[in-house]
Amino acid sequence: MPRSGGPARSIPVPKTATTCRSTSVYDVSRTQSEDTIVAPRKITIAELHRLHREAQPIVALSLYDAVTAGFADDAGTHIILIGDSVGMTMLGYADTIRVTLEQSLHHTAAVARGTKHAMVVGDMPFLTYNVDVAEAMHNAGRYMQEAGAEAVKVEGGRNIAPTVARMVEAGVPVMGHIGLLPQRVKVQGRYRVHGRQAEEAQSLMADATALVEAGAFSIVLEGMPAELAKQITESVPVPTIGIGAGVHCSGQIQVSHDLLGLLEAYLPKHARRYAELASEIRDAFAAYAKDVANHDFPGSDEST
Numbered sequence: 001m002p003r004s005g006g007p008a009r010s011i012p013v014p015k016t017a018t019t020c021r022s023t024s025v026y027d028v029s030r031t032q033s034e035d036t037i038v039a040p041r042k043i044t045i046a047e048l049h050r051l052h053r054e055a056q057p058i059v060a061l062s063l064y065d066a067v068t069a070g071f072a073d074d075a076g077t078h079i080i081l082i083g084d085s086v087g088m089t090m091l092g093y094a095d096t097i098r099v100t101l102e103q104s105l106h107h108t109a110a111v112a113r114g115t116k117h118a119m120v121v122g123d124m125p126f127l128t129y130n131v132d133v134a135e136a137m138h139n140a141g142r143y144m145q146e147a148g149a150e151a152v153k154v155e156g157g158r159n160i161a162p163t164v165a166r167m168v169e170a171g172v173p174v175m176g177h178i179g180l181l182p183q184r185v186k187v188q189g190r191y192r193v194h195g196r197q198a199e200e201a202q203s204l205m206a207d208a209t210a211l212v213e214a215g216a217f218s219i220v221l222e223g224m225p226a227e228l229a230k231q232i233t234e235s236v237p238v239p240t241i242g243i244g245a246g247v248h249c250s251g252q253i254q255v256s257h258d259l260l261g262l263l264e265a266y267l268p269k270h271a272r273r274y275a276e277l278a279s280e281i282r283d284a285f286a287a288y289a290k291d292v293a294n295h296d297f298p299g300s301d302e303s304t
Contacts, residue, residue: 219236224245225246
């Protein structure tokens with residue numbers, strides 16, 4: 001996921017967060033005892049397609065560590081994507097291009113260890129799937145065998161469809177990604193909305209069709225007009241997951257750092273802050289430093 005945007009916008013933070021628990025994930029069924037609740041079941045491709053058929057919104061998040069993954073899992077998130085945005089949110093890079101396969105696998109494995117119910121999707125980094133088909137299949141297999149992912153995501157449309165088909169044939173579930181493609185920002189020159197012109201919109205429609213025909217189980221629609229995203233969503237038989245693509249997609253995905261207010265410098269237009277954790281973390285560290293400097297920590301209760 002990209003981290004484009006201007007200065008941070010001031011958005012009121014809800015006083016009480018609402019836990020989004022889809023009935024598709026949390027099946028509260030009673031057994032002999034009315035106090036017994038059946039545990040949430042594992043999200044599968046079949047479950048995602050059922051949600052899509054029944055027009056139930058799919059909740060997806062991009063995050064990168066086991067602890068945060070556990071929180072998202074408890075909240076009823078359907079898909080956790082370990083996005084290549086890890087480069088910008090966790091590793092200090094200016095864009096997603098520098099993220100390596102090994103770095104992505106490392107974070108994917110961490111998320112997989114912290115997740116019980118959500119589908120874990122590894123985001124294949126720049127040039128790990130679009131140079132050679134055999135190499136792409138090998139790298140995709142590593143996400144499943146080594147990192148514990150249940151699917152991978154790749155950017156591109158018709159150009160990448162043959163590779164997607166080979167991956168699916170080999171048993172690797174693939175999520176597509178069209179529209180704004182962060183891994184091509186160096187070629188495109190900047191982050192921009194795609195599909196405003198009729199020719200580009202038709203090209204994106206063709207890309208979506210090609211990915212479906214190749215066997216993609218879902219498609220991320222990023223940075224495109226809401227009306228175009230609606231048309232694509234209505235034209236394909238698989239769920240679409242939007243980011244900066246309006247409300248008509250089958251589901252939505254956001255970068256967890258944006259939702260949590262961990263990066264104060266800017267907030268993408270498509271994001272909404274549900275917390276202001278950066279200031280809370282800074283205040284906590286400052287309070288700790290003050291207590292240490294004043295010999296107030298550790299106290300008798302924290303000492304042996």
